[in-house]
Amino acid sequence: MNRLLVIGIGTGNPDHLTLQAVKALAQVDVVFSFDKGEEKAALVQLRREICERFIAPRPYRHIEIVDAPRDPGVVSYAARVEAWHEQRVLACEAAMLRELGEGRTGAILVWGDPSLYDSTLRLVRRVGERGRLQFELEVIAGISSPQALAARHQLALNRIGGAVLVTTGRRLSDAVPDADDILVMLDGEGAYRHVPAENYDIYWGAYLGTPHELAIAGPLAERKHEIERVRATARAEHGWIMDTYLLRRRP
Numbered sequence: 001m002n003r004l005l006v007i008g009i010g011t012g013n014p015d016h017l018t019l020q021a022v023k024a025l026a027q028v029d030v031v032f033s034f035d036k037g038e039e040k041a042a043l044v045q046l047r048r049e050i051c052e053r054f055i056a057p058r059p060y061r062h063i064e065i066v067d068a069p070r071d072p073g074v075v076s077y078a079a080r081v082e083a084w085h086e087q088r089v090l091a092c093e094a095a096m097l098r099e100l101g102e103g104r105t106g107a108i109l110v111w112g113d114p115s116l117y118d119s120t121l122r123l124v125r126r127v128g129e130r131g132r133l134q135f136e137l138e139v140i141a142g143i144s145s146p147q148a149l150a151a152r153h154q155l156a157l158n159r160i161g162g163a164v165l166v167t168t169g170r171r172l173s174d175a176v177p178d179a180d181d182i183l184v185m186l187d188g189e190g191a192y193r194h195v196p197a198e199n200y201d202i203y204w205g206a207y208l209g210t211p212h213e214l215a216i217a218g219p220l221a222e223r224k225h226e227i228e229r230v231r232a233t234a235r236a237e238h239g240w241i242m243d244t245y246l247l248r249r250r251p
Contacts, residue, residue: 002100002101002102002103002104002105002106002134002135002136003027003104003105003106003135003136003137003138004096004100004105004106004107004108004124004135004136004137004138005024005027005028005105005106005107005108005138005139005140006107006108006110006114006120006121006124006137006138006139006140007021007024007025007107007108007109007110007114007140007142008021008110008112008113008114008140008141008142008143008144009021009047009050009109009110009111009112009142010111010112010142010143010148010209011111011112011143011144011145011148011208011209011210011242012046012111012207012208012209012210013209013210014046014049014050014053014054016142016143016148016209017050017054017142018140018141018142018143020140020141021054021140021142022054024107024138024140025050025051025054025055025107026054026055026058027105028051028055028060028105028106028107029059029060029061029104029105029106030060030061030062030063030099030100030104030105030106030107031047031051031055031060031061031062031063031106031107031108031109032063032065032092032095032096032099032106032107032108033047033062033063033064033065033108033109034064034065034066034067034088035064035065035066035067036067042238042239042240043111043240044064047062047109048062050109051109061099063095063099065088065091065092065095066091067088067091068084068087068088068091069084070083070084071083071084077170085119085122085123085126088119088123089123089126089127089130092123092124092127093127093130093132093133096127096133096135097132097133100133100135106135108120108124110142111242112142112143112144112145113141113142113143113144114139114140114141114142115139115141116144116146116166116185117168117185117186121139124137125137143209145185145205145208145242145244146166146183146185146244146246148205148208148209149183149203149205149208149244149245149246150246152205152208152213152215153203153205153215153217153246155203155246157181157183157246158181159180159181159248162180162181163179163180163181164181164182164183165179165181165182165183166183166185167182167183167184167185168184168185168186168187169184169185169186169187169188169189169190169191170186170187170191172184172187172191172192172194172195172247173191173194173195176195176196176247179249180248180249181246181247181248181249182246182247182248183244183245183246184244184245184246184247185244187243187244187245190224190227190228190231192220192224192227192245192247193224193228195220195247197219197220197221197224198219198220198221198250199220199249199250200219200220200247200248200249200250201217201218201219201220201247201248201250202216202217202218202219202220202223202224202227202245202246202247202248203215203217203245203246203248204216204217204223204227204243204244204245205243205244205245206230206231206234206241206242206243206244207234207238207241207242207243208244212234212238214230214234214243216230219250220247231243
């Protein structure tokens with residue numbers, strides 16, 4: 001039976017790879033990645049650099065799967081994501097059937113960690129459930145953006161006796177009334193602008209672990225406009241941005 005490895009590769013720094021990930025890459029015959037267009041070509045290039053560093057000189061193939069866009073005509077967010085995932089499942093299945101021969105080891109390199117706000121494991125399981133392709137699955141953890149954010153700002157995410165709520169920008173307003181420490185991911189719209197700024201400090205980071213890393217911290221009321229300016233400039237310069245932040249309720 002062939003094998004499929006889902007490998008967390010950290011937030012952009014090849015040094016984020018664990019020894020377990022490096023050992024796994026040394027066994028890989030085929031690497032699959034989604035091509036998300038020219039705007040995010042840098043992400044594909046980083047994956048290629050990781051492969052060249054940790055797989056080569058062993059021969060391998062790098063297969064880019066054209067990623068389907070989400071249909072803006074589907075009003076429901078859940079339905080829109082489900083339709084997008086179905087297209088990705090079919091594309092993954094086709095590429096794996098074509099490239100992942102018997103006894104070979106394939107890999108999907110996941111930005112950050114596969115367990116945290118990433119759809120790869122759901123997609124891979126759905127490919128297996130369709131029954132056309134049999135593989136042994138192994139998941140290898142990676143450094144996530146919350147870990148990189150905490151290291152960059154030299155802080156612990158939790159306070160003594162406290163909890164940390166991890167959520168998305170879309171759900172931030174639901175978290176604010178009850179949570180003291182809120183870790184926010186996948187916030188494309190700057191949801192922090194709509195919380196009571198005088199009540200929170202913010203620890204923000206973007207491109208964590210890369211040469212383009214950005215970090216801003218301080219009272220939300222004083223820093224939110226600066227973050228908006230820096231974020232907009234960086235997005236225009238690089239064509240994409242991945243950021244995360246911790247909102248910490250002030251005493």
